[in-house]
Structure formats: C-alpha cells, structure tokens
Amino acid sequence: MFDNLGLSEPQTWDEFLGVAAKIKDSGTTPFILGANAGWEPLFWFDYFILRVAGSDFRNGLMNGTESYLDPKVVQAMELWADLLDKGYFLDGFSSMDFQTMNSRFVKEDGAIQLMGAWTTRNLMKAGLTPDEDFGVFNFPTITDGLEPAVEGAVEGWSASGAGANTENALAMLKCVSGAKAQEHFAVMTNNPTANKDIPIEVYSEPTRNTVSKFYGMLDAPFHQNLELATHPGVTEIAKREFPRFLTYPDQYMAVLERLEDRRLKVFEQ
Missing domain, CATH: 3.40.190.10 (Periplasmic binding protein-like II)
Structure with a gap:
C-alpha cells in the first residue's frame, strides 16, 4: 500500500x-x-x-x-x-x-x-x-x-534463590539464554531473540531486514x-x-x- x-x-x-x-x-x-x-x-x-x-x-x-x-x-x-x-x-x-x-x-x-x-x-x-x-x-x-x-x-524465566534445586535452575536459565538455544529459537520462529548476538544469517532470507530493524530500535532505551x-x-x-x-x-x-x-x-x- x-x-x-x-x-x-x-x-x-x-x-x-x-x-x-x-x-x-x-x-x-x-x-x-x-x-x-x-x-x-x-x-x-x-x-x-x-x-x-x-x-x-x-x-x-x-x-x-x-x-x-x-x-x-x-x-x-x-x-x-x-x-x-x-x-x-x-x-x-x-x-x-x-x-x-x-x-x-x-x-x-x-x-x-x-x-x-x-x-x-x-x-x-x-x-x-x-x-x-x-x-x-x-x-x-x-x-x-x-x-x-x-x-x-517481555516475559521471562526466573529462578527462586530459596528453591530446593537452585543450582540446576540457574544452569537451565543459562542454557536457554545462550547462543545455541537462542539460535534454535530464531530458526524455528523467525522472531527476534533475546540474545542479540545471534547472527542475522540464521533467519530466513525474507525476515532478515525486518529483524535487523527491530534490533536497531533497541539501540534506544x-x-x-x-x-x-x-x-x-x-x-x-x-x-x-x-x-x-x-x-x-x-x-x-x-x-x-x-x-x-x-x-x-x-x-x-
């Protein structure tokens, strides 16, 4: 239009x-x-x-x-x-x-x-x-x-500091926010990930410019x-x-x- x-x-x-x-x-x-x-x-x-x-x-x-x-x-x-x-x-x-x-x-x-x-x-x-x-x-x-x-x-994961298994809970959070898991998320959804270090190339060709624009907006507060x-x-x-x-x-x-x-x-x- x-x-x-x-x-x-x-x-x-x-x-x-x-x-x-x-x-x-x-x-x-x-x-x-x-x-x-x-x-x-x-x-x-x-x-x-x-x-x-x-x-x-x-x-x-x-x-x-x-x-x-x-x-x-x-x-x-x-x-x-x-x-x-x-x-x-x-x-x-x-x-x-x-x-x-x-x-x-x-x-x-x-x-x-x-x-x-x-x-x-x-x-x-x-x-x-x-x-x-x-x-x-x-x-x-x-x-x-x-x-x-x-x-x-923004809705995220959190771990209780007084939980019975806090150490493993924190390890899980570190895993899902890491580059490997976030890259998998990007490939599956074509949505911008929480981890901005994911290479733009992992997104499908039609969405790369759109994702780049979204990330560019995050340079501001x-x-x-x-x-x-x-x-x-x-x-x-x-x-x-x-x-x-x-x-x-x-x-x-x-x-x-x-x-x-x-x-x-x-x-x-």
Missing part, C-alpha cells in the same frame, strides 16, 4: 499525519486497533508518552512519582484524540483482539497497526512476505531531542509496557478506561482523572 501511494516511512509527527491523511483519502482506514482484552491500546498511550515526554518522565509515571494530569500527558492524549476524531482508526474496537487486528490487516481493511515483533510471524503464516507485503517502522518523533525509546511486553510496568491497580483502570476512550475521545480528561485518582491511592499506601 505504501508503494502504491508513493509513501515512505514517516520519521516525524507531521510526516505521520501526512501518511495517515493520504491513506484515508485513498479509501483505506489508516490504523487498526482493537481493545477486546484491554491491553492493546496501552501500546499507543505508552508511545505517545515516550515521544511527548521522554523516558525519564515515563519511568516516573509508571513508578507513581509523576502525575497523569501533567500537561505532557494531557498533550499526549490530545494528539491521540485528534487521530480518533479524524476517523483514522477502524471502528469496532471492543470486538477486536490482536488476532483480529492481524486478520483485518491481511485483508487490507487498515494500513498500520502498533503491535509487538511477534506479529511478523503471524503475518507470514497468513501468507504475507516481509518487505514485499508489509514492513516495520518505529513510532515517529513528536518532541525533538528525545531518544526514540521503544517498548514491549527499552521500556516494559504499561500493563507490566506499573502498579496492578493502575493497570486495572488503564485496561478499562482506554478502550472506553477510543469510543469517546472527547472524554480523555475523565480517563486521566481516574488514572490519577488510582495512582494517588495505590502509591501512597
């Missing part, structure tokens, strides 16, 4: 808006976003915060030392609400989970989705080829001078997504309120007020 419309990967917010407008004018909805499980919209909020306010502020927000009513958070929500007001997102948020988002993307019901690296494999299973049928790009710059931080959901980065009490409100915001974007201040109320309650305990 980008090639057909003569579009290139947007680097700045103005370029991003220009891309969205041209896609909309062509008859396709620019963005696909579901909210069936509640966590899907959190990626958008996180990236808006990272691009408007930066990593340090976002860390403070997750740790409870920054306010959801801060002007920078309000600005982020206003930018997001503007996209919604322009009709840039597919309707039916509550009925779409991330798998449905992929299906709608494959059908070209929408042009762009914000999702984790695992989506690459799912799209390939659906018959799409990286760099031919789809590509990846980082969230564009909004505030000049901020590092292009990235975020995602990495953040755990909101669902796993902040107090569960705040996450509960976020997963309830952001899906509602997608339908009622004019109520963004009510969303922020509820988040702020919960932040004050859980972090002051």
Whole structure:
C-alpha cells in the first residue's frame, strides 16, 4: 500500500499525519486497533508518552512519582484524540483482539497497526512476505531531542534463590539464554531473540531486514509496557478506561482523572 501511494516511512509527527491523511483519502482506514482484552491500546498511550515526554518522565509515571494530569500527558492524549476524531482508526474496537487486528490487516481493511515483533510471524503464516507485503517502522518523533525509546511486553524465566534445586535452575536459565538455544529459537520462529548476538544469517532470507530493524530500535532505551510496568491497580483502570476512550475521545480528561485518582491511592499506601 505504501508503494502504491508513493509513501515512505514517516520519521516525524507531521510526516505521520501526512501518511495517515493520504491513506484515508485513498479509501483505506489508516490504523487498526482493537481493545477486546484491554491491553492493546496501552501500546499507543505508552508511545505517545515516550515521544511527548521522554523516558525519564515515563519511568516516573509508571513508578507513581509523576502525575497523569501533567500537561505532557494531557498533550499526549490530545494528539491521540485528534487521530480518533479524524476517523483514522477502524471502528469496532471492543470486538477486536490482536488476532483480529492481524486478520483485518491481511485483508487490507487498515494500513498500520502498533503491535509487538511477534506479529511478523503471524503475518507470514497468513501468507504475507516481509518487505514485499508489509514492513516495520518505529513510532515517529513528536518532541525533538528525545531518544526514540521503544517498548514491549517481555516475559521471562526466573529462578527462586530459596528453591530446593537452585543450582540446576540457574544452569537451565543459562542454557536457554545462550547462543545455541537462542539460535534454535530464531530458526524455528523467525522472531527476534533475546540474545542479540545471534547472527542475522540464521533467519530466513525474507525476515532478515525486518529483524535487523527491530534490533536497531533497541539501540534506544527499552521500556516494559504499561500493563507490566506499573502498579496492578493502575493497570486495572488503564485496561478499562482506554478502550472506553477510543469510543469517546472527547472524554480523555475523565480517563486521566481516574488514572490519577488510582495512582494517588495505590502509591501512597
């Protein structure tokens, strides 16, 4: 679609808006976003915060030392609400989970989705080829001078220091994170591995450029997504309120007020 419309990967917010407008004018909805499980919209909020306010502020927000009513958070929500007001997102948020988002993307019901690296494999299973049928790009710059931080959901193994077999548990963790096991994972899944030392050549030819782009993004600070980065009490409100915001974007201040109320309650305990 980008090639057909003569579009290139947007680097700045103005370029991003220009891309969205041209896609909309062509008859396709620019963005696909579901909210069936509640966590899907959190990626958008996180990236808006990272691009408007930066990593340090976002860390403070997750740790409870920054306010959801801060002007920078309000600005982020206003930018997001503007996209919604322009009709840039597919309707039916509550009925779409991330798998449905992929299906709608494959059908070209929408042009762009914000999702984790695992989506690459799912799209390939659906018959799409990286760099031919789809590509990846980082969230564009909004505030000049901020590092292009990235975020995602990282779930890992852990070993109890008080376990009955801690020594072998640690040996297992060392094994699965080592180059040999991670290379096997890369060959099987064509997904980026946790071990960045895996040679790009082990990935199948169509995915190498995509994997390289993902690894290149990790040169900037990495953040755990909101669902796993902040107090569960705040996450509960976020997963309830952001899906509602997608339908009622004019109520963004009510969303922020509820988040702020919960932040004050859980972090002051």
